């Protein structure tokens with residue numbers, strides 16, 4: 082199992098967890114020690130490392146998120162590109178006179194947005 086250091090973010094194997102004991106004052110006149118576990122890099126607290134659901138990477142995940150920074154950026158950029166493609170295809174599909182007509186008629190443009198939102202909602206409900 083892999084863990085992530087909360088101090089520096091490094092990923093390490095749970096086999097490498099540092100087991101130590103620290104002085105915890107005196108008890109009944111004898112020194113008392115408390116055992117603890119720490120990351121091998123910083124001797125700090127750590128959590129189970131999460132894996133990006135898209136690329137499987139353990140790096141670049143923030144907080145409790147399921148997707149790494151790179152994938153989030155990539156997927157959003159591709160959505161933007163798709164929207165650009167739709168825009169340019171719109172201009173190829175319809176000539177100027179047709180586009181003028183579409184601009185004047187009361188076509189429900191929100192339906193375009195709606196189609197995309199519906200696809201996302203389908204995924205949420207799946």
Ligand SMILES: [Zn+2]
Pocket residue numbers: 086087088089090091120122123124125
């Ligand atoms: Zn560390």
Ligand SMILES: [Zn+2]
Pocket residue numbers: 133134135136137138148149150151152153
């Ligand atoms: Zn990823």
